[in-house]
Amino acid sequence: MTGPLRIAHVGSVATSIPPDKSGSVELMTSLLTEGLVARGHDVTLFATGTSKTTARLHAIYPRGYWEDTSMWPWELCEMFNLAAAVERAAAFDIIHFEAAYYPMALAFSRLSQTPIVQTLHHSPSADEIALWSQYPEAPFVAISREQARLLSGLNVVATVLHGIDTGAFTFREQPEDYLLFLGRFTDGKGVLQAIDAAKRAGLRLILAAAEDEYYHAKVAPLVDGRQIVYAGEVDHAGKVALLGGARALVYPVQSGEPFGLVLAEAMACGTPVAALDRGAVREVVEDGVTGLVFSTLDDLVAGLPRVFALDRALVHAAAVQRFGVVRMVDGYIDAYRRVVGTHGARTGRSGS
Amino acid sequence: MTGPLRIAHVGSVATSIPPDKSGSVELMTSLLTEGLVARGHDVTLFATGTSKTTARLHAIYPRGYWEDTSMWPWELCEMFNLAAAVERAAAFDIIHFEAAYYPMALAFSRLSQTPIVQTLHHSPSADEIALWSQYPEAPFVAISREQARLLSGLNVVATVLHGIDTGAFTFREQPEDYLLFLGRFTDGKGVLQAIDAAKRAGLRLILAAAEDEYYHAKVAPLVDGRQIVYAGEVDHAGKVALLGGARALVYPVQSGEPFGLVLAEAMACGTPVAALDRGAVREVVEDGVTGLVFSTLDDLVAGLPRVFALDRALVHAAAVQRFGVVRMVDGYIDAYRRVVGTHGARTGRSGS
Numbered sequence: 001m002t003g004p005l006r007i008a009h010v011g012s013v014a015t016s017i018p019p020d021k022s023g024s025v026e027l028m029t030s031l032l033t034e035g036l037v038a039r040g041h042d043v044t045l046f047a048t049g050t051s052k053t054t055a056r057l058h059a060i061y062p063r064g065y066w067e068d069t070s071m072w073p074w075e076l077c078e079m080f081n082l083a084a085a086v087e088r089a090a091a092f093d094i095i096h097f098e099a100a101y102y103p104m105a106l107a108f109s110r111l112s113q114t115p116i117v118q119t120l121h122h123s124p125s126a127d128e129i130a131l132w133s134q135y136p137e138a139p140f141v142a143i144s145r146e147q148a149r150l151l152s153g154l155n156v157v158a159t160v161l162h163g164i165d166t167g168a169f170t171f172r173e174q175p176e177d178y179l180l181f182l183g184r185f186t187d188g189k190g191v192l193q194a195i196d197a198a199k200r201a202g203l204r205l206i207l208a209a210a211e212d213e214y215y216h217a218k219v220a221p222l223v224d225g226r227q228i229v230y231a232g233e234v235d236h237a238g239k240v241a242l243l244g245g246a247r248a249l250v251y252p253v254q255s256g257e258p259f260g261l262v263l264a265e266a267m268a269c270g271t272p273v274a275a276l277d278r279g280a281v282r283e284v285v286e287d288g289v290t291g292l293v294f295s296t297l298d299d300l301v302a303g304l305p306r307v308f309a310l311d312r313a314l315v316h317a318a319a320v321q322r323f324g325v326v327r328m329v330d331g332y333i334d335a336y337r338r339v340v341g342t343h344g345a346r347t348g349r350s351g352s
Numbered sequence: 353m354t355g356p357l358r359i360a361h362v363g364s365v366a367t368s369i370p371p372d373k374s375g376s377v378e379l380m381t382s383l384l385t386e387g388l389v390a391r392g393h394d395v396t397l398f399a400t401g402t403s404k405t406t407a408r409l410h411a412i413y414p415r416g417y418w419e420d421t422s423m424w425p426w427e428l429c430e431m432f433n434l435a436a437a438v439e440r441a442a443a444f445d446i447i448h449f450e451a452a453y454y455p456m457a458l459a460f461s462r463l464s465q466t467p468i469v470q471t472l473h474h475s476p477s478a479d480e481i482a483l484w485s486q487y488p489e490a491p492f493v494a495i496s497r498e499q500a501r502l503l504s505g506l507n508v509v510a511t512v513l514h515g516i517d518t519g520a521f522t523f524r525e526q527p528e529d530y531l532l533f534l535g536r537f538t539d540g541k542g543v544l545q546a547i548d549a550a551k552r553a554g555l556r557l558i559l560a561a562a563e564d565e566y567y568h569a570k571v572a573p574l575v576d577g578r579q580i581v582y583a584g585e586v587d588h589a590g591k592v593a594l595l596g597g598a599r600a601l602v603y604p605v606q607s608g609e610p611f612g613l614v615l616a617e618a619m620a621c622g623t624p625v626a627a628l629d630r631g632a633v634r635e636v637v638e639d640g641v642t643g644l645v646f647s648t649l650d651d652l653v654a655g656l657p658r659v660f661a662l663d664r665a666l667v668h669a670a671a672v673q674r675f676g677v678v679r680m681v682d683g684y685i686d687a688y689r690r691v692v693g694t695h696g697a698r699t700g701r702s703g704s
Contacts, residue, residue, distance in 0.1 A: 060486060070479035075427045079459040080486055087462045102428055107435040111463045127422035134412060134432055 006042045008085040008095040015064040016050035025100045035329035089114035094336045106135040115343040123258045144280035147258035158335035163328030169268035171316045172244030178204040180246035185214040188255035200301045244269040248307045251275035267319030270312035290315045358394045360437040360447040367416040368402035377452045387681035441466035446688045458487040467695040475610045496632035499610035510687035515680030521620035523668045524596030530556040532598035537566040540607035596621040600659045603627035619671035622664035642667045
């Protein structure tokens with residue numbers, strides 16, 4: 001089939017799509033939905049009533065379980081939202097489940113007359129893969145080759161890097177004089193390494209993330225308000241301002257992440273990144289163009305001048321080209337058509 | 353249909369069915385499965401490979417997630433186990449899901465060609481009922497009238513009190529001279545009230561339950577080893593010995609529970625109970641025959657001599673009659689036939 005697809009896009013029901021505040025999964029879900037509609041597909045978004053979309057909205061909950069603590073356990077809410085789509089499977093060519101936490105759609109995959117494809121938003125462990133391998137035929141879209149590698153043994157039909165709304169990130173030719181760390185305060189994100197790097201380089205570092213226990217226990221004692229500055233949690237406008245003003249985004253990530261949205265967002269502002277080589281970093285950062293990827297923190301500290309020397313206009317242009325929504329939407333449409341075709345061939349259905 | 357039923361009995365995959373140690377839900381699941389097989393029904397038990405049953409065993413996991421921490425999250429394991437039954441729905445007349453934690457089978461109920469009936473093992477909150485009411489037609493079996501009342505607005509097709517293996521609880525005509533508290537150490541179970549009652553009555557009290565934080569914080573300081581004695585966590589033989597030797601089981605429960613298996617177990621040993629009037633207590637205790645039900649702790653303390661005066665042989669006989677497995681099995685068979693009949697009428701299927 002080559003015409004418009006009838007797509008059930010099942011988002012999380014934690015909060016609205018797109019989210020009011022933070023929620024990168026919910027933001028990506030929204031970008032994909034709107035992009036699919038813009039390309040003429042017939043999209044039904046299964047999400048909370050607070051969601052805003054040009055697709056048809058199917059909402060079994062007025063709001064999300066982040067806002068309404070009576071909606072408990074959250075797993076059941078996500079299950080009911082997914083079930084609402086599967087119960088209407090005949091109306092769709094494909095069901096796309098954005099598994100924010102785990103791929104519960106596997107349990108529904110053999111009960112649906114319409115194929116269900118899933119996107120994961122974390123790096124699965126070997127134990128998880130062993131568990132999920134009860135359903136080796138169920139299709140996944142990976143968000144990086146790194147995640148696809150971890151999904152080994154499962155049916156990865158495509159790898160589609162996330163897109164961002166590049167127009168929402170203002171290009172800044174001339175930065176101010178600071179490094180930026182933007183992300184949750186965890187060991188995995190490497191905030192302590194970022195502080196260490198800034199101190200050793202004798203540079204100013206701004207930290208932006210929500211205040212939490214980790215912040216109070218481990219980060220706050222290192223914040224002096226002069227060289228190491230804490231800016232709190234920022235909204236979108238604040239994020240764009242901080243990203244654009246940074247000489248570089250410092251990303252000394254310690255655990256392997258399947259993507260790294262903040263890398264693409266920094267680049268879209270023209271800001272190069274100084275990153276450690278973990279997880280999907282090499283797939284998101286074009287080494288030598290949009291940033292530099294280092295093996296060790298020592299190398300990163302020593303390499304900062306070379307990061308600053310990268311051409312911010314080229315960083316911006318590369319980000320727009322690689323992380324535009326259109327490319328992501330194209331990737332998903334290809335993946336959908338592949339899954340629908342395979343499913344039609346397997347079941348003898350025409351697929352439309 | 354009146355002949356044998358083809359039953360998929362979906363147990364929890366937390367541990368084996370029956371459980372090696374504690375696990376009242378798993379024990380009840382086993383008793384029902386074996387009882388159904390004994391009555392000539394064609395039963396497939398969906399449970400761990402460690403389970404022991406005369407039914408056909410369908411095991412997608414060699415052992416349970418209480419034993420194997422790599423099986424995470426547990427919700428997904430339970431979902432896959434349930435899905436394994438629903439994927440084979442055509443082979444069954446009825447699927448019975450023993451929802452140990454929450455009724456996830458609701459999400460599968462409209463995707464299954466065979467009706468799914470669920471047993472809950474807790475007292476649902478009003479918030480839970482509001483959430484579950486997305487599926488007002490999905491059939492439940494309540495384990496007490498009290499639980500049926502809480503399930504208001506949902507489709508409760510029958511109320512079937514739990515059965516116990518009465519033969520496994522030895523009748524003791526002559527008890528020793530102590531009261532017994534047997535249950536988890538929580539505010540809801542009323543262990544502190546049990547200690548208070550024993551002290552005020554000047555009687556010895558034995559406490560039996562697993563040592564935990566609550567025990568160390570609140571119970572241990574009250575244990576003197578003479579009047580208030582802690583016996584630790586006991587296995588089945590230890591439980592039977594402690595129950596049979598008690599003059600009375602003290603059950604000053606504070607939160608409403610949907611059943612109270614230990615009440616039936618005490619009675620089966622001939623031991624009367626002194627209970628507070630909460631939840632399903634009045635349905636399990638035959639007031640004036642197998643125990644006495646009090647409104648307040650003061651009344652309970654004052655009423656202990658009357659509890660001791662109850663005829664232990666009559667207590668035992670009443671327990672055997674009311675909580676035998678056969679009665680429970682009959683109740684479930686009736687419920688299954690009702691659900692199958694309704695489903696057949698609704699879908700135009702013959703139901704067999």
